[in-house]
Amino acid sequence: MVTIYEVAAKAGVSPATVSRVFNGMPVSAEKVDLVRAASDELRYSPNKTARRLRNQTSEIVALLIPDIENPFFTALARGVEDALQAAGYSVVLCNTDDDPDKETHYLDIANSENMAGVILAPVAEDGDIRRLTDRGRPVVAIDRQTGLNIDSVMVDNPAAGIAATSALLDAGYTKIACIAGPVVLEDTEGRALGWRKVVTQRTGAPPLEAYLQHANYRVDGGRLAMQALLALPEPPDAVVSTNNLMAVGAIQVLSEAGLVPPDFGVAVVGDLPFATLPPRAITQVHLPARHLGTTAANMLLERIGGDDQPARTVVLRAQITKSSTPVSAR
Amino acid sequence: MVTIYEVAAKAGVSPATVSRVFNGMPVSAEKVDLVRAASDELRYSPNKTARRLRNQTSEIVALLIPDIENPFFTALARGVEDALQAAGYSVVLCNTDDDPDKETHYLDIANSENMAGVILAPVAEDGDIRRLTDRGRPVVAIDRQTGLNIDSVMVDNPAAGIAATSALLDAGYTKIACIAGPVVLEDTEGRALGWRKVVTQRTGAPPLEAYLQHANYRVDGGRLAMQALLALPEPPDAVVSTNNLMAVGAIQVLSEAGLVPPDFGVAVVGDLPFATLPPRAITQVHLPARHLGTTAANMLLERIGGDDQPARTVVLRAQITKSSTPVSAR
DNA sequence: TTGAAAGCGCTAACAT
């Protein structure tokens, strides 16, 4: 491992001067050349660990998400990564699996690794986020609120639920069910709220209780929920899924039962980037996943830069780009 | 930031003793208690940066993959993560976007961050992998070979291509095209080789040259390739996609053209975890993505542990679990 | 502008 001392020796200057060259501090042009030549020849690259110990910080940001296998979060992660990369930071990705213990574990790591900041989709209401904020490390919440007074970037979940449900009603479906995530997750909960509200308003009566299914937010959860809905004495003719993966499971079950959309109405809050259905077969309420990521990253960069204005909450809106085929056209 | 000295002072012992307690070295039970009490009270947690500078290594492994938005690589990543986590290591995920510069950049980081090792799907033939191996850091290649003599975990690509193609022929399709990735990527190239071999063997003649389409390995690549195939004077009646994302694009185009599988035969090398098609509509040759990850992780752990046997190459086989509906049954 | 030297927090000789 070639160190700053060897470069200094070869260049005939002091280690401090080498350090200054690599940190853009004023050094005479002549010595800059000397140092550059020496370090090129030795293939020197600064030891980040040592620099971090000295500086008490690093150009690394942790991103904590529940599940790297969920395309929503991978798109979000790309957004975060692109924005931070451009600013010279690296991103460390961590799966929390929605497990508070794992979240705490990774927050500890971010702390003891002297990372510059953290962006997270929080599991626990407060977690050990305080450990970071107390040390002055900025933390930005994404997709879900915390109890703490920190920057956050959210989606307008009730509006998204309303948009999805309205599209199905507009298309002529009348018995609209809803597959929601675990009750503890506020994001899908807000979307289910939107569903209930619209159905009640536009049909004049609240939906059947059995039309609201809570499931785990993954594909198998959507499958189970859809199976339960189809087994009802009076099954629905359409369904709103409050997230992407559950919709995949629901559509799989429908296809297996011969009810390929749009014979059965399906609307999703979220994107199905790998869906293989014909266009307009289902309604997608697109979530600005990538944008969520870039927004959070930029807020974090501002905080890292020393910005100490009061905590902000940015709410991004979802957007419908495909709508269901009207019942009359089927 | 509470240090080992403060804990030592409070416990009435030396810093070295505190260090020993935290590293499981022999210390009298009495002092262990003292130290534990003191560190709990002060909420001490060891500074990993300092430890890393001192030890010249860390419990962190870098995983370099081309694209975190590809479900094949996220599944692989989960495999790596689960295996390494269980051994007390953390994983840093990096997107190379199949860009040699990014690969080099991340290898540099792994180097200067004193990471314990690297697992990568290599872009360049040798990259700057040597920088790591020269320092004794183990590197494991995954999914693609390097020119170097290092451990690697591969898939039997020709066999996978053969399996996919055979399934379509068995189902009664006769004009079978192939969508392959960029020529430079050996994995999809091997699969295309398998396709050509089987078609030639079983039909008695090599496939039409126009039936082999090279595309970028993503969804839009699959779309363009499928469109080109359908525009042929004599279009095929089935297609083999050499990876998952291109298959999604191909199926999208087919659905839009009213040729929903299995009316048009589709076989994929790779999994479509988010496919919404009825079962048996397409043939999937499942790739053991997660297993690839755990295997690579365990090999890396052995090397980190000091194992210095000659470099090994493990080849994992793909597995068909769904087969196309026979033409006669449609 | 440049150099000398201290110190970031930890661990491993070495000494006791």
Added chain:
DNA sequence: ATGTTAGCGCTTTCAA
């Protein structure tokens, strides 16, 4: 078994 101390590679006062 435990304490003392040097040093990992870097940055940054402080002096010159």
